[in-house]
Amino acid sequence: MRILNICAYTWAIGGPARIIYDHTLEVLKQGHQVDILSPMTEGEKMYPVPEGAKLIACTRTTPISSVYREFSVPMYRYLKAHIQDYDVIHMHGIWHFGSLAPFLIPNKAIKVITIHGLLDKWALAHHQWKKDLVTFLYQKSILAKADLIQINNTDEEQDVIRYLGERPKNLKIIPNGMKLEEYQNLPQKGAFRKRHGLGADQKVLLFMGRLNVKKGLDLLLPAFLKIHQQVPEATLILAGPDDGYEKTTREFISQHQLEGKVKLVGMLTDTLKKEALADADLFLLPSYSEGFSIAVLEAMTSGVPALVSDRVGFGDYIARHQAAYLCKLEPDDIAKGMLKILQDSDYAQNLAKRAQKMVEDNFDIRVIANQLLAEYKKVNKM
Template sequence: MRILNICAYTWAIGGPARIIYDHTNEVLAQGHQVDILSPMTPGEKMYPVPEGARLIECKRTTPISNFYREFSIEMYDYLKKHINEYDIIHMHGIWHFGSLAPFLIPHKAALVITIHGLLDKWAVAHSKWKKDLVTLLYQKRLLGKADLIQINNRDEEEDVIRYLGYRPANMVIVPNGMKVSEYINLPEKGIFRKKNGIGPSQQMILFMGRLNIKKGLDLLLPAFQQIHEKLPNAALILAGPDDGYLSETEEFIKKNNLSKKIKLVGMLTDTVKKEALSDADLFVLPSYSEGFSIAVLEAMTSKVPALVSDRVGFGDYIKKYNAAYLTPLTSAGVADGLLKILQDKNYADELRKQAFTMVTDNFDIKVVANQLLEEYKKIKKM
C-alpha cells in the first residue's frame, strides 16, 4: 500500500509525530510505502524520518495559519497534484487545515482520521468559538465522510458519539503503540542529574510535555510546593517547550523561591530524554486532556513509577493493571500521590512492575501496527 500521513511532524507537536515514526518503521518493514506531509513554520525542528520513508515539508501560509492551524497553500497544491498516488491518506487530528484539505480534492484514496483526543470536553471547550465555527462549516460532515475514524479507547468513543450525536459505522478502536525495545536498555544512571545539578540523594520528579495548562501544571506546581516542605530533597524537572504556560510557571517559581528545586530544561529529545528517564524517581502528568499519551508510555516502558490523571488516554488499562497512581484533578490529590510514591518504595516498585506488564501486553508497536494495517486493507479502494 501507498500511505500518506498528514501531520505537523515536529518535535514540538509531541505524541503524534512519535506515533507516526514508530508505526512507519513497522509498515516499511512489511513492504509498504510511506510519505509524511508536514506543514511547518521556519525554524521548527522536524522529527526524525524513518529510513525508507519520505518527508514532504510545506510552509504554512501566514497570516491565515496564525488563526487557522496549519493552513498551507503548498500542502493543498501537493495534494492536488499527487493525491491519487496514494491508497491511504491518514490525517492526524482535527480542527486544522490538514484534516480538511484531502476532502476538497477529487480522489480515489481511502481517508483515515485519528482523533488524538481532540473531542474530549476539555479540548472542545478550549478556543470554543473557533471550534464552533469549524463545526458549523464542515467538521461534523467530514467525520461522517471519512472511510475510517481511528480512536484509541472507550473514552474517545464516547467523545465522538457526544459530538456527532450518533455512533458512526466507520469508527474503530486501535490504540497507539510503543517500540518497547528502545526503552529496555537506558543510558547509565547519573548522566542527566550531573548535567542539571541534581544530587544522587535527591528525589527527581520528571514532567515531560508541552508547557500548556491542559497538562495540569496549575495543579502540579502548587502540589510540589506542598510536598517540598515534607521532602526537601525533592526536585521537579519540567521538560518541554513553551505552549502558553511558561510565563505563569516562571512567575510561580520566582514567587515561591523554588528556583533551586524546580528546573525548566526545555524539550528533551533522543538520548537526553532517555537519560532523564533513567534518572527519574517518578514521572508525573496530571493532564486534563490527552488523546493517548506517548510520554506516559515511555515512562512506563522505562520502569519509572507514574502519577497521572485518568485522562491520559488509557485510564481503563491503568485501572485494570493498577499501573499508576491515578490522581484526582486537584492540587491536594497530586500532592498525595507524589508523597505516596516517593515515601513508599514497595508501592513504587509495584507500579513499575505493573506498568511494564501493561505496556508489553497491550501496546507493543508490532501488535498495534498490524491492527491498523488490517483496518487499512478493509477500506482500500484501488
C-alpha cells in the same frame, strides 16, 4: 499500499509524530510505501524520518495559519498534484486544514482520521468559538465522509458519540503503540543528574510535555509547593517546550521561592530524554486532556513509577492494571500521590512493574501496526 500521513511532523508536536515514526518503521518492513506531509514554520525542528520513508515539508501560510491551524497553500498544491498517487491518506487530528484538504480534491484514496483526543470536553471548551465555527462549516460532515475514524479507547468513543449524536459505523478503537525496546535499555544512571547539578540522594520528579495549561501544570505546581518541605530532597523537572505557560510557571517559581527546586530544562529528545528517564524517581502528567500520551508509555516502559490523570488516553487500562497513581484533577490529591510514591518504595516498585507488563502486553507497536494495516485493507475491500 501507498500511505500518506498528514501531520505537523515536528519535535514540538510530541506524541503524534512519535506514533507516525514507530508505525512507519513497521509498515515499511512489510513492503508498503509511506510519505509524511507536514506543514511547518521556518526554524522548527522536524522529527526524524525513518529510512525508506519520505518527508514533504510545506510552509504554513501566514497570517491565516495563526488563526486556522496548519493552513498551507503549498500543502494544498502538493495534494492537488499528487493525491492520486496514494491508496491511503491518514490525517492526524481535527480542527485544522490538514484534516480538511484531502476532502476538497476528488480522489479515490481511503481517508482515515485519528482523533488524538481532540473531542474530549476540555479540548472542546478550549478556543470554543473556533471549534463551534469549524463544526458549523464542515467538521461533522468530513468525519461522516471518512472511511475510518481511529480512536484509542472507550473514553474517546464516548467523546465521538457525544459530538456526533450517534456512534458512527466508521469508528474503530485501535490504541497507539510504541517501539518498546528503545526504552528497555536506558543509559547508565547519573548523566542527567550530573548535567543539572543534582546529587544521588535527590529525588527527581519528571514532567515531560509541552508547557501548556492542558497538561495540568496549574495543578502540578501548587501540589509540589505542598510537598517540597516534607520531601526537601525532591526536585521538580519540567522538560518541554513553551506552549503558552512558561511565563506563568516562572512567575509561580519566583513568587514561592522555588528557584533550585523547580527546574525548566527545555525539550529533551533522543539520548537526553532517556537519560532523564533513567534518573527519574517519579513521572508526572496530571493532564486535563490527551489523545494518547506516548510520554507516559515511555516512562512506564522505562520502569519509572507514574502519577497521571485518567485523561492520558488509556486511563481504563491503567485502572485495570493498577499501573499508576491515578490522581484527581486537584492539587491535594496530586500531592497525596507524590508523597505515596516517594515515601513508600514497595508501592512505587509494584506500580512500575505492573506498568511495564501492561505496556508489553497491550501497546507493542508491532501488534498495533498490524491492527491498523488490517483496517486499511478491510476498508479497501468494502
